[in-house]
Amino acid sequence: DTEVTQTPKHLVMGMTNKKSLKCEQHMGHRAMYWYKQKAKKPPELMFVYSYEKLSINESVPSRFSPECPNSSLLNLHLHALQPEDSALYLCASSQVRGALAKNIQYFGAGTRLSVL
Amino acid sequence: SQQGEEDPQALSIQEGENATMNCSYKTSINNLQWYRQNSGRGLVHLILIRSNEREKHSGRLRVTLDTSKKSSSLLITASRAADTASYFCATLPVLRMRFGAGTRLTVKP
Numbered sequence: 001d002t003e004v005t006q007t008p009k010h011l012v013m014g015m016t017n018k019k020s021l022k023c024e025q026h027m028g029h030r031a032m033y034w035y036k037q038k039a040k041k042p043p044e045l046m047f048v049y050s051y052e053k054l055s056i057n058e059s060v061p062s063r064f065s066p067e068c069p070n071s072s073l074l075n076l077h078l079h080a081l082q083p084e085d086s087a088l089y090l091c092a093s094s095q096v097r098g099a100l101a102k103n104i105q106y107f108g109a110g111t112r113l114s115v116l
Numbered sequence: 117s118q119q120g121e122e123d124p125q126a127l128s129i130q131e132g133e134n135a136t137m138n139c140s141y142k143t144s145i146n147n148l149q150w151y152r153q154n155s156g157r158g159l160v161h162l163i164l165i166r167s168n169e170r171e172k173h174s175g176r177l178r179v180t181l182d183t184s185k186k187s188s189s190l191l192i193t194a195s196r197a198a199d200t201a202s203y204f205c206a207t208l209p210v211l212r213m214r215f216g217a218g219t220r221l222t223v224k225p
Contacts, residue, residue: 004158031211042204042215043159050211090158096211103208104149107158 006108023091137219139205
């Protein structure tokens with residue numbers, strides 16, 4: 001099973017709402033990632049969890065709050081977002097280390113977020 | 117900041133033709149990967165080439181790497197309409213992967 005599952009697929013929220021994005025994988029990967037992708041742009045790294053600990057935060061505003069409850073799950077809590085935060089949010093997972101052939105990230109299909 | 121830059125930014129070809137995309141990067145790498153993204157979907161890993169390799173093949177894909185020029189190319193041979201997607205190069209380490217700007221490939225039937 002090489003699947004990364006993201007829910008919901010689409011989300012519309014107002015600037016005062018609180019919502020969460022969810023990501024799940026069962027490949028035994030101990031690294032999980034959140035990316036933000038605007039239209040016609042490459043994915044931009046937001047957060048990295050390694051062994052369930054936050055290891056990289058790419059200076060993301062605090063209105064985005066990641067959480068890794070266990071090795072299979074990754075959440076992104078959203079609060080007081082701005083319209084410019086509208087984007088495709090991608091989750092990915094990978095091995096933390098190992099043979100080079102395993103340095104591959106597996107991506108979910110993403111959550112299309114619209115902030116009104 | 118983006119590690120790699122692809123060119124062209126957009127490429128439109130007829131089915132059956134070959135498509136070549138290029139990627140340049142700025143820092144030393146251990147290996148380089150290419151990913152594909154269908155419109156509005158997640159990325160899918162295509163191929164990984166190590167820094168000590170010059171060329172690698174996988175099906176209709178051929179990747180080259182020139183570490184002296186800090187550049188890589190992806191060739192898709194005998195393209196199909198289903199190859200229509202965006203293609204990104206990516207540099208490691210895996211925990212801090214950086215994607216290039218991407219090439220949007222359109223293959224017309």
